[in-house]
Amino acid sequence: MASVNQLSVGWERCEWDASGQPMSRRERAESRGSYLASVPPDIAGLQFDVPSDVAAAAEDALIEVSRFDAELAASLPAADGELAPLAVVLLRTESASSSQIEGVTAGAKALAIATLNESSGQNARLVAANVDAMQKAIALADELSVDSILAAHRALMHDQSYARPGLVRDGQVWIGGGPTSHTATFVPPRQERVPALLEDLVAFCRRTDIPVLTQLSIAHAQFETIHPFNDGNGRTGRTLVHAMLRRSGVTRRLTVPLSAGLLTDTPAYFAALGSYREGDPAPIITQFSRAAFAAVGNGRWLVTDLIGIYDEWQQILPSRKGSAARRLLPHLLSQPAVTVAHVQQHLGVSQPAAQRAVDQLVGAEILKQISTGKRDRVWIAREVITALDDFAARTGRRS
Template sequence: MTASQGGFAIGFESRPWRSDPDQSASRRQRLTARGPYQAAVPARIADLPVRVGAEVQAEAEDAVREITRFDAEVGALAARRAEVEGEDVATELAPLAAVLLRTESASSSEIEGVTAGARALALAAIEAKAGPNAQLVTANVVAMRRAVELADQISVESILAAHDALLAGHEYAAPGRLRTTQVWIGSNAISPHAASFVPPHHARVEDAMRDLIAFVVRVDLPVLVHCAIAHAQFETIHPFNDGNGRVGRTLVHAMLRRSDVTRRLTVPVSAGLLTDTAAYFDALTAYRDGDVEPIVQQFVSASFRAVGNGRQLVAELEQVYDGWTDRLASRRGSAARRLLPHLLNQPAVTVAHAQAATGVALSAAQRAVEQLAAAGIVDPVGTGRRNRVWLAQEVIDALDAFAERVGRRG
């Protein structure tokens, strides 16, 4: 049986349901919530054969090559800048890698309806006043980084670590723990009876996750096909009370790093998925019916869009950086010059953050920020002088333009 003929299709089982007598509900809702409900039973996929059409597989391989090329291009760009600035390559690469990671985290969060603009994220990153959405996206950055760092040892435990980083402090989500209750998707009903999808009963989750990991560590599958199916299976298992989509997309990046498709960057694949979320969710439904090709096609299209938009973002940030170096009179190696790469990654700073980034005395950090302000590179936020925040608006504009290009359209 091929994958497209149903090998990956879910089954169903009947489970008893006990209504909460104290829960407020209409008579219709209470009648709907009576009796047993149907929960999904995920296929065991660890050793399943995976077959997709030749055209889809060829496109997936082209997408992987494009991701790898983009990763190498940014690495070469950092190397050229390092030679000019007299810095090491890692120092020059870090800001671009970090900004791409943040755009991926923001896009992944927006798929789940958690939206925060570039300015709010920049302020949240320095613990300036920020709303709850910005804080959640900032936590997603940490979760994404945690997953990629553990790419060589993908396991249930490493996935739990990413979830813990994402939702630490949000006890309703049981951060870092597999769920112990039934969850359901696509309905505000008081029970799973009227939901559009009911993931497996929690008693099945741990075994299903072990099976998924056995699939993830296989080495016989085309990379993007492998990633897409693993992601869809993760979303089908839905192992957590909350954060499943965001953690499920960190898994994709861990697998890309593990396969050496990416070595330096987190390519903003979620930004590509965000463009048409309806097609993405439809593809997950098709996967649960046993057809793997739609979700593979979604990741192929998303990868091409991600690389195209990522290239444009990097080019715009390089243009901003070149303009800064032309306008800043400070000598090479000065604290003000050393702050410039930091501003690409973190366009909001205080003097204290400038001191930490450059390692100079507080008075020298103050002078560096003042030099950047005099050159029109940063502007003060607000009128207060105590713990003043300075913002690099050109970077904010480039990040907002990226978000506009990839904005949700489906």
């Protein structure tokens, strides 16, 4: 088993050149001389001595995630692929917590409208684009290679050149502190070490002799320690978590908001990363276990809400079975904003038939028009919007 000394990051002294950087006299004085950069250990071949209670809790959490994933197909009416609302709200939470767009939020209504490519706010368009990018990145990352990690980063950061999309960082980065690494909370390794460290991480991720939740917890902590990119590390690292869940067969239909749950208690999460860097992986495994239980509980709550909404719709909609209006109902659970053109394309019906379906749903008070005028009209399923916003509020609730 790996000892604490084997797992702990080492440190190396590096020279810092602050010439040409704008900063105050105090900052310049603090940044004189060399600084210490971390040297993470290779983990591909290590064995991890995890306390039995921590390992048992992780196994219970993983079983719960897998059970929830299986429940989803049986409990919800057929929608498009995985339950899109969970993916959307997950990305709303994930994206808002990422460094590049810290604080960017958009309600479920704005997100649903943004996915129609209709007029919407900048925040909603940004988060909707990140939802699409994350879904593509998870598909790219299923093979788990350095190239697929780079491809995931490229998909997530494709329009942000400063982040060098799809390329490892070309300079020193640091977490917290001021304009230099001297006062940082943590300094990741020098850029020259990153390629070899990523290769080692991928070799660790491909192992099949480590319990899945323990493995992805350690992989996440190691990725955050390496911090391989100029920006977008958080989102890319969370993609890796979801790809590992898919690769292991734990999830097949659902992007469980497991890693986003870590951020509901940020002090505990950052403390767990610190413990990992000091050689103790147990706290980060515990944080992932707690996040998994929270994510499943919240997800079940949302599914219950959506099933109740759907059952009520079935009762109040007067149109016959097989009608366009009834066939649209499951789709509204995953896309609660529609236009006539969207309905026409989704159902494969004529424009008049799509309009009749919308009119019937408006008459049953399932849909409500939110735009004015006769052109480019948008209708929303308000009850679904409310359920999604409630889900997001629970997911993002800080302890």
